[in-house]
Amino acid sequence: MMELYPLPADWKEMKIRPYKKDLPYSYTCGVFPTIELMDHCPSAVFRVLLSEKIGKGGDLIRERASKRGIPVVVDDKTIARLSPKENCFAIGVFTKYEQTLDARRNHIVLVNPSDMGNLGTIIRTLTAFGFQDLAMIRPCADVFDPRVIRASMGAAFRIRVSMYDTFDAYQKICGDRDFYPFMLNGRPMEELVFTKTDKPYSLLFGNESSGLPDHFLSLGTPVRITHENTVDSLNLTIAAGIGIHWFTHRKETEQ
Amino acid sequence: MMELYPLPADWKEMKIRPYKKDLPYSYTCGVFPTIELMDHCPSAVFRVLLSEKIGKGGDLIRERASKRGIPVVVDDKTIARLSPKENCFAIGVFTKYEQTLDARRNHIVLVNPSDMGNLGTIIRTLTAFGFQDLAMIRPCADVFDPRVIRASMGAAFRIRVSMYDTFDAYQKICGDRDFYPFMLNGRPMEELVFTKTDKPYSLLFGNESSGLPDHFLSLGTPVRITHENTVDSLNLTIAAGIGIHWFTHRKETEQ
Numbered sequence: 001m002m003e004l005y006p007l008p009a010d011w012k013e014m015k016i017r018p019y020k021k022d023l024p025y026s027y028t029c030g031v032f033p034t035i036e037l038m039d040h041c042p043s044a045v046f047r048v049l050l051s052e053k054i055g056k057g058g059d060l061i062r063e064r065a066s067k068r069g070i071p072v073v074v075d076d077k078t079i080a081r082l083s084p085k086e087n088c089f090a091i092g093v094f095t096k097y098e099q100t101l102d103a104r105r106n107h108i109v110l111v112n113p114s115d116m117g118n119l120g121t122i123i124r125t126l127t128a129f130g131f132q133d134l135a136m137i138r139p140c141a142d143v144f145d146p147r148v149i150r151a152s153m154g155a156a157f158r159i160r161v162s163m164y165d166t167f168d169a170y171q172k173i174c175g176d177r178d179f180y181p182f183m184l185n186g187r188p189m190e191e192l193v194f195t196k197t198d199k200p201y202s203l204l205f206g207n208e209s210s211g212l213p214d215h216f217l218s219l220g221t222p223v224r225i226t227h228e229n230t231v232d233s234l235n236l237t238i239a240a241g242i243g244i245h246w247f248t249h250r251k252e253t254e255q
Numbered sequence: 256m257m258e259l260y261p262l263p264a265d266w267k268e269m270k271i272r273p274y275k276k277d278l279p280y281s282y283t284c285g286v287f288p289t290i291e292l293m294d295h296c297p298s299a300v301f302r303v304l305l306s307e308k309i310g311k312g313g314d315l316i317r318e319r320a321s322k323r324g325i326p327v328v329v330d331d332k333t334i335a336r337l338s339p340k341e342n343c344f345a346i347g348v349f350t351k352y353e354q355t356l357d358a359r360r361n362h363i364v365l366v367n368p369s370d371m372g373n374l375g376t377i378i379r380t381l382t383a384f385g386f387q388d389l390a391m392i393r394p395c396a397d398v399f400d401p402r403v404i405r406a407s408m409g410a411a412f413r414i415r416v417s418m419y420d421t422f423d424a425y426q427k428i429c430g431d432r433d434f435y436p437f438m439l440n441g442r443p444m445e446e447l448v449f450t451k452t453d454k455p456y457s458l459l460f461g462n463e464s465s466g467l468p469d470h471f472l473s474l475g476t477p478v479r480i481t482h483e484n485t486v487d488s489l490n491l492t493i494a495a496g497i498g499i500h501w502f503t504h505r506k507e508t509e510q
Contacts, residue, residue, distance in 0.1 A: 128482040241493035
């Protein structure tokens with residue numbers, strides 16, 4: 001379920017401003033993420049800006065826009081104002097939205113992720129391994145920030161994302177499931193034996209610098225990725241990538 | 256084996272300039288990477304700069320410097336000139352060096368890596384999983400650039416790194432070994448069965464945008480990380496992290 005934020009009454013003509021967290025809309029920069037947006041969240045898009053210099057990508061965008069009745073404006077001035085990069089030829093402006101996670105599926109839970117590039121990379125990775133649901137516990141990086149969307153290469157539009165003020169709030173809606181918090185003093189992930197179960201699971205990762213708070217040690221099965229002491233911990237995106245890949249390929253034994 | 260680049264005759268007094276690729280020296284920014292440098296490549300360090308504002312980290316650095324006869328200079332002006340960040344309180348200046356890889360050990364081979372942050376992150380990751388040898392095929396990012404060293408968090412000083420003009424040049428020195436090029440049209444890595452062998456192996460990863468050239472398909476066992484078609488490929492650092500972790504935990508069957 002996707003619930004759109006309300007837009008101001010003059011939304012059809014309003015001038016699009018550089019992104020701020022409290023605006024009810026955001027935008028993609030670039031042809032590829034704009035197509036991802038139009039394909040996966042068409043009801044949220046309310047305007048597309050194209051550069052005069054756009055090539056073949058423009059046809060792909062115009063085709064989608066005309067099918068869905070989305071206005072297309074050629075407007076290099078606004079593109080230059082919104083995009084920090086020179087080579088942006090398309091911008092898709094969309095209403096922010098709220099989504100409901102699917103309680104029957106496996107989830108990724110990020111507790112207080114702070115870096116926008118990391119968040120985008122993790123979204124791209126979890127999508128690659130078939131996850132479709134991401135929960136984030138506040139305070140957290142803003143998933144609608146154009147920098148997050150760019151780092152995700154538009155994969156942000158392929159998943160359901162939901163933010164919660166506390167982990168308890170997430171637990172209330174996520175249904176009966178297994179939890180695996182990734183913590184430096186958890187059990188070696190590589191030695192876990194998984195028994196066949198119909199329960200979905202959630203993989204939990206903490207903040208870039210501080211990791212997960214200690215109280216997560218009493219939740220589900222805390223796990224760690226086995227590595228040498230040469231580094232004190234892995235980079236968050238690397239840990240998430242390794243953990244997600246490992247669980248995706250986990251072998252389950254019968255009872 | 257570590258062979259130091261020659262320094263100019265006035266090296267004892269010379270002014271340290273902001274990093275350029277053609278300088279015979281480079282430097283760390285920050286207490287932690289400076290300690291890593293002094294612990295793992297002590298013979299390369301020829302000067303340490305400390306800020307007046309340095310706290311306890313200064314004692315750790317002075318202790319190491321006095322043991323090894325390395326001059327320490329309090330010099331906030333030079334630190335401000337060399338470091339892009341405000342909170343840098345220590346800089347270790349070192350002569351660049353060349354190293355010989357250990358042909359008996361497993362290697363990571365990066366073919367034309369171009370992003371400095373990625374290179375540093377991959378170095379940190381391979382160190383975490385016990386690799387000590389990194390080969391890079393030119394053109395490639397400069398491993399001595401302070402930005403690479405910072406992204407590696409000093410792990411760059413814990414490994415042997417060697418650069419080659421061609422892959423053939425690397426093959427001439429790397430000894431008899433198994434090669435696993437990571438390529439989108441390789442065999443699923445997760446399905447490989449490894450037979451017990453004493454041979455070391457090399458994991459090969461290509462450039463961020465273009466991957467490995469097609470001719471690597473005829474080298475050893477090309478492998479791919481199994482993922483959905485929702486993204487066309489994984490981010491290079493994520494792919495390297497997943498691949499390195501998987502091989503580190505590979506189970507070998509008797510013949």
